[in-house]
Amino acid sequence: MFVLTVDQRRSRSREDLVQEALDVLNTDSARPLLRGFERTAGDEMQAVTSDASVAVDIALDLAASNNWSVGIGVGRVDEPLPESTRAGSGEAFERAREAVTAAKTSPGNIAVAGARAEAGHAEAVLQLLVSVARKRSKEAREAGELSDQGLTQQHIADRLGITQQAVSSRLHSGLWHECRRGQSAAQALLEGADR
Known part of the structure; x- marks a missing residue:
């Protein structure tokens, strides 16, 4: 399972972007979430998905915008999942908190936390992809x-x-096509981290 915890960067010196992001992310039928994004505290939001491609796609879009620090937590969640994302618990939620904290000072403002080595490998690929995306014209x-x-x-x-x-x-x-292949690699690594 994958929990995304996302924190708005420089939120004290700019307008609140959370509500707009919630409106967009929670109405995107191409990116199905088990529990949609919810504001968890101030300028932070969180969601749950069982699909590594959805986690990668959303995380890359948000981090590449340079507006968000993105943490992906990989692991089990306590089931049944509550209706509210904020009420969720389990390893993936704890690791997402760890990851978003690390993302605030990580390259590309993106981090992955999980028990398996593949989580760290996925993080390295995602950081590279975000760095390329931020430099793209x-x-x-x-x-x-x-x-x-x-x-x-x-x-x-x-x-x-x-x-x-x-x-x-x-x-x-x-580097558009290369990044798409890199995105597939990150997805496979996240799936491996969740085994």
Whole structure:
């Protein structure tokens, strides 16, 4: 099981982003959660999923935005899960607290805590992916997001009004395809950490 504990960065010097994030994250049907995100304290929120790909996808999006410190706790949870995420308990919840604390000073503001070595390996991959994502240009992000929607490079070029070669260059400079493979590796490592 995976518990995501997420803390807004620099929350004392900027507007509260939690409610907006809750609205987006809890209505995304492509990312099913066992227990949706809830505000747990001030500028912090938490959710539970049994799907490593969902945990990786959400964690990367939030950390790459540079607005959040993201902790992923891996392990068992006490069942049955209560209706409220805040009322949950068990190893994954405890490790998520440990991870979000570590994330505040970790590269990419993302950390993973679990009993198996794969948790640390997943953390290393996720930190690398966030570092790349934060350096990616707006144009590379735009081309990559369209690529993720299944558009060919020629269709992306037509949509953006640029050449196919320019699309290829944006995807290449943003390391888009390499990061997608890295994301799959992080997912496999998280699954291994949860065995």
